[in-house]
Amino acid sequence: MPTTPENPFADFDRVSSELYGQWERGMTSWWDQVLDNPAFLGTMGNNLSAAARARQSYETAVDESLEKAHLPTRADLVRVARIATLLEEKLLTVEDQLLATRDKLEAVEKQALLARIEAAETRLELLAKLTEMDAKLDVMTTKKPAARKSRAKKDS
Amino acid sequence: MRATSFAKYLMGSPARSAKIGQTPHSIIHRENKATLRYFAPVNATQVPVFICMPLINTWTIFDLLPGRSIVGALLAEGAPVYLLDWGRPGPEDKDVRAVELIDGLLPRAMDRALRHATREHAATELDAVGYCVGGTFLAASLARHPHLARRVAFVATPIDFKASGRLAIWADEATFPLDDVVDGFGNFPAALMKSSFAWLRPTGQVAKFKGLWDRFEDEDFKVLWAAMERWSSDNIDFPGECYREYVRACYFNNALMDGSWVLGNEATDLSKCTIPALVLAATGDHIVPPASASALAQVWGGHVETQVIKGGHVGISIGKHLPKALVAWIASGAESADMRAQA
Numbered sequence: 001m002p003t004t005p006e007n008p009f010a011d012f013d014r015v016s017s018e019l020y021g022q023w024e025r026g027m028t029s030w031w032d033q034v035l036d037n038p039a040f041l042g043t044m045g046n047n048l049s050a051a052a053r054a055r056q057s058y059e060t061a062v063d064e065s066l067e068k069a070h071l072p073t074r075a076d077l078v079r080v081a082r083i084a085t086l087l088e089e090k091l092l093t094v095e096d097q098l099l100a101t102r103d104k105l106e107a108v109e110k111q112a113l114l115a116r117i118e119a120a121e122t123r124l125e126l127l128a129k130l131t132e133m134d135a136k137l138d139v140m141t142t143k144k145p146a147a148r149k150s151r152a153k154k155d156s
Numbered sequence: 157m158r159a160t161s162f163a164k165y166l167m168g169s170p171a172r173s174a175k176i177g178q179t180p181h182s183i184i185h186r187e188n189k190a191t192l193r194y195f196a197p198v199n200a201t202q203v204p205v206f207i208c209m210p211l212i213n214t215w216t217i218f219d220l221l222p223g224r225s226i227v228g229a230l231l232a233e234g235a236p237v238y239l240l241d242w243g244r245p246g247p248e249d250k251d252v253r254a255v256e257l258i259d260g261l262l263p264r265a266m267d268r269a270l271r272h273a274t275r276e277h278a279a280t281e282l283d284a285v286g287y288c289v290g291g292t293f294l295a296a297s298l299a300r301h302p303h304l305a306r307r308v309a310f311v312a313t314p315i316d317f318k319a320s321g322r323l324a325i326w327a328d329e330a331t332f333p334l335d336d337v338v339d340g341f342g343n344f345p346a347a348l349m350k351s352s353f354a355w356l357r358p359t360g361q362v363a364k365f366k367g368l369w370d371r372f373e374d375e376d377f378k379v380l381w382a383a384m385e386r387w388s389s390d391n392i393d394f395p396g397e398c399y400r401e402y403v404r405a406c407y408f409n410n411a412l413m414d415g416s417w418v419l420g421n422e423a424t425d426l427s428k429c430t431i432p433a434l435v436l437a438a439t440g441d442h443i444v445p446p447a448s449a450s451a452l453a454q455v456w457g458g459h460v461e462t463q464v465i466k467g468g469h470v471g472i473s474i475g476k477h478l479p480k481a482l483v484a485w486i487a488s489g490a491e492s493a494d495m496r497a498q499a
Contacts, residue, residue, distance in 0.1 A: 020366060024359050031358040035322065041331040048348075049333035052340025074247070081248030085188050089256075092187060092264060099271070 162372055170378070171385035177216035179227050181239075185268040188252075189243025192265045194236070194272060195227050201234030202486050203283050203306065204273040206266055208240050210288040211257075211398075212349055214390050215241040217473045218287070220383050229479035235486050236277055238269035240290075242392070250342035250396035254293075254405075255419040257398060262297045266304045281306035283489055285482065288312050288444065288469070292406065295426055295452070296417065302429045309434040309485055311478065312469050314444045315426075316413055316451030317406045321442055322356050327407035334403055344399040346391035356442055380474070388470070413455055427457040434485050435462040436478065443469040 034040050063073040185192035193215070207227075209215040218226040218239065230237050240262070245252065266282060273279035284305035286294030291313025298308060318324055326332060337344065354361055364381075371377040394402075401419075411417035415425035433456050437446035446464050453460040465477040472478045 024363065027359050035355065035358070036325055038331065041326065041328070045331040045333050049336040049340075052333065052336045054340075056340040078248045078250075081246065082251060085248060088188060089260070096264065096267075099267075 158372065162369060165372075165378070170382035171389060174379070174382040174386040176221065176383050176386055177214070177219045178222065179219050179225060179231070184238075184272050185265060187261050187264065188249065189245055190261055190265065191241050191243060192268055193239045193241055194269075195231055195239065196276075197231045197234050197236055199234055200236050200277045202236075203281055203489050204236040204238060204269065204277060204279050205230055205486065206238045206240070206269050206282045206284045206305065208262065208284065208286040208290040208294040209242065210290040211242045211293070212289060212346070212392055212394055214387060214392065215239055217387050217470065220387060220474050221380065224380065224383075224474045226473060226479055226482065229483055230486065233483045233486050235283075236273055236279070238265075238273070238282075240265045242290075244392050245343055245395045247342050250338075252395040252398050254398045254401040257395075258293055258297045258419055258424075259300060262293060263301045263304055266297075266301075270304075283486065284308040286310050286313055287473070289314070289402075292402075292412070295412070295429075295456075296419070296424045298431070299424050299426045299429045299457075300419070300422065302431060305431060307432045307434070307485075307489060309436060309482060310449065310452060311436045311482075312438055312441055312444045312449060312472060313435070313452070314406070314448045315455065316410065316448045318410045318413075319445060319447040319451060320407070321445050321448075323443060324407065326352070327403055329408045332403075334400060334408075338396045338400045341396070343393035343396045346393045349394065350389075350391040353443070384470075384474070413451065415455070426452070426455040429456065430458040432459045433461070434481075435460060436472070436481055437462065437464045438467045438469060438472045439464055440467060440471070441469040 059074065063075050066073040179195055181193045181195045183191045184194045207218060209218065219228065222228065227237050227239065242257075266284070270279070270282050273282065282305050284294060284298070284307070286292070286308065288311070291310040292315070294308065295310065295313065295315065298304060314320055317327075320327075337348075341348075357363075368378070368381050405411040405417040409416065412424070412426060415423055415427065417424040433452060435449050435452050437444070437449035439446065441449075450462045450464075453462060463481055465472060465481055467475045467477060
């Protein structure tokens with residue numbers, strides 16, 4: 001963007017942007033060489049290791065002094081909190097089992113219900129057949145008196 | 157003038173006042189520090205989605221701001237969302253093993269999510285989404301409990317750890333004192349994690365402020381910048397023993413690629429999971445390069461579709477492409493469910 005009376009710093013913006021781009025490229029390529037260098041990484045690893053060991057020593061020292069003063073140490077508190085977590089885990093395992101049992105009971109209940117529905121349907125079907133047979137019988141009985149009549153005639 | 161207001165803005169600590177993770181939700185299950193968060197849609201029309209977040213950051217990156225929220229996009233599509241937030245481990249969690257999370261906490265959270273979804277939405281299945289290391293844990297869990305989800309999407313999830321760029325170089329057995337770190341610090345410290353990620357791109361910190369300077373007049377950008385600052389400054393400790401196992405198995409031995417990650421007494425073989433998977437990798441991801449994420453296709457037991465979308469490892473979560481891809485995936489799930497119902 002060229003410099004205009006409205007934006008007298010346009011060139012400055014462009015130049016600073018280019019300078020930033022160059023700086024970023026330069027830094028990136030330099031850091032790339034450093035951060036992927038096994039020697040550098042080895043040194044960083046040693047520093048990290050030393051820092052971790054120092055932290056461990058510090059915490060051990062704090063715990064020892066608290067223990068000497070007959071006070072609960074950090075390790076004690078951590079242990080108690082871990083036990084609470086494990087207890088919660090056990091409770092959740094029981095909850096899992098309860099839910100699984102409930103699932104099974106629901107499945108059994110569902111099966112029982114289905115069986116009852118099936119039995120009711122069978123009974124209804126039988127009832128329908130019986131009604132049908134009844135109707136047929138009724139038809140037959142309405143026809144039969146004629147036969148009986150003839151038999152009566154014979155008897156007489 | 158501009159420099160003055162820029163300095164004034166930064167001195168006001170904009171990140172501190174940024175509001176993130178604002179979508180209303182309820183907590184339906186808790187285990188240790190982890191919580192299962194339920195986000196209800198206005199109209200549930202899709203299969204519920206279970207999201208497994210990474211252990212090292214807060215969940216709010218998936219619900220950063222209104223209009224820049226994965227959770228919001230899924231809710232708008234009609235999917236009930238269940239999000240697993242691992243919480244902040246304390247010193248008492250340094251002995252938590254990976255198997256406790258992969259075989260215990262994660263499947264249990266999925267089970268509770270499905271039970272809730274069955275009760276609330278008459279759902280019978282879940283679709284799962286895993287982000288970053290949350291995706292790695294989800295993959296391991298699904299390989300061991302494949303019945304837990306109908307389909308799964310992995311967002312920027314490392315699978316081939318040897319293809320993890322600079323992180324793979326740093327997490328080398330010869331130079332990284334894993335045992336000393338875990339024995340000394342207990343949990344892997346969040347501050348160390350944050351500085352490690354910052355040093356992956358040394359000029360990134362300067363570029364961040366340059367970006368703000370360039371778009372300082374854009375109020376929306378400033379809101380986003382402050383929200384990102386708030387999220388990125390809030391890393392979480394990684395439970396020590398779990399970190400030891402994870403780094404040894406995944407970074408040192410690349411065990412997910414050959415199925416040799418032994419959890420409990422059983423190896424984790426990703427080929428045992430045959431549900432369809434979607435891999436969403438980001439073009440500019442320097443933490444999980446596309447090669448690391450797309451390697452899932454080589455080891456997963458089911459069909460794998462890979463999409464490489466524009467963005468960086470974190471940037472994809474607040475961009476437009478990831479919500480779009482996930483919403484399309486959700487919609488395709490509804491179609492396949494319809495087809496199955498018709499069949």
